[in-house]
Amino acid sequence: MAKRIEARNLNIYYGKFLAVADVDFTIAPRSVTAFIGPSGCGKSTVLRTINRMHEVIAGASVQGELLLDGEDIYGAGVDPVNVRRTIGMVFQRPNPFPTMSVYDNVAAGLKLQASRPKRAELDEVVEKSLRAANLWDEVKDRLDKPGAGLSGGQQQRLCIARAIAVEPQVLLMDEPCSALDPISTLAIEDLIQSLKQTYTIVIVTHNMQQAARVSERTAFFNLAGVGKPGQLVEIDDTQKIFSNPSQRRTEDYISGRFG
Template identity: 70%
Template sequence: MAKRIDVKDLNIYYGDFLAVAEVGMAVEPRSVTAFIGPSGCGKSTFLRTLNRMHEVIPGARVEGTVAMDGVDLYGDGVDPVAVRRNVGMVFQRPNPFPTMSIAENVLAGVRLNNRKISKGDANDLVESALQGANLWKEVKDRLARPGSSLSGGQQQRLCIARAIAVKPQVLLMDEPCSALDPISTLAIEDLIAELKNDYTIVIVTHNMQQAARVSDRTAFFNIAGTGMPGRLIEVGPTGTMFSAPTQRATEDYISGRFG
């Protein structure tokens, strides 16, 4: 299921403003890649280009190539809806649909894609997705209750279940633990470690310890100043990035001298 993503010469614009410049990197399959860097350096903007969420903003566009297993996601004739089905996303704050039950939340993406599914298959999919998100045992007896009735950490795992229910190949996570308490954060981190066996995972985080704990590779982004584009400074194995980065700016950020 998991796919490799190759990014080459990517420039990301909002209208005429160059927000992120000249990104080139590979995201390896069945691994966790963490994006770190100071606020405003383009981490989340770049993350959203990986499933074409960036272009839902009026005037937003990209130049360059984002290829998944050799297929350019921005190529002529490529359906952005199909891209987002294959590259799922989990946002910073848990966002279950408040009027839907827990089970309906899991099935929301499947039904949005107009997939006809029998009641039995729907029940099986709800169970498998919730098990995949390590939530089944906690909610199996209250599937008809609103998704919003769950705790914050449970809601975030529900959103992960919703994302994997459509069977994507890549999961993007934009600071998925920033609104959660330490215990819920640990549950999400443990889940990420399990999910990478089946998915390619990319996570944006401001938590250095989290990046060190959960990721196999780390990419450091930085920005030279207000009005300047964000840039990828360095990417490599997480252990190397945190112990022996090649760039002084990376070392300064990781050590807390700025950012």
């Protein structure tokens, strides 16, 4: 079941440095939300905060609330490992496990679970996940071959298959197409459109045309000033952000006057 995400007065720190300040947003289930903005404005930092990857960095911390269907994922007693199982992540560069086969890459997360599935169950999940990632027909005859031997676009879809194999409810994507060619990028964008029927998806992208193509809502982040924290300037329906934004700073960025 896809989840609703809410940030309330979210402040994100690296040590004592406030990197992103006072972020508030709501993301609906089974939708695609794009985070856009210039480099260094905090959009990837906010993305990593949504599945508690930010705190892996030494000295990093978060204040405020980040709610998943009303439950604060930073609340006392919440296991970050369970959070990351519920909220999957796909990174900028494809990162299949280089020594593992295509099959074992997809099954990796399942094998870490307390109740390890039987081989027949693994076979079923691996095929289902690869089909969902629109990769099955391309790799079904080479499941035992190294995942790192696939093309860049195939590797990224393999990483998506690996992320959805453990049945998350949210899928975060940090510039998933930045290292890919146009044909592979189109394949990932088509895949995002089919995956949103099942998952809540948040994508960070520097490509504004991509944000316009794949998302229903867009959040624009910017720096408050040199040496100041990033901030969420506005979040709204994607069509409105790109045609009639509420804030002048958004319009300046969209029109190419800066960034």
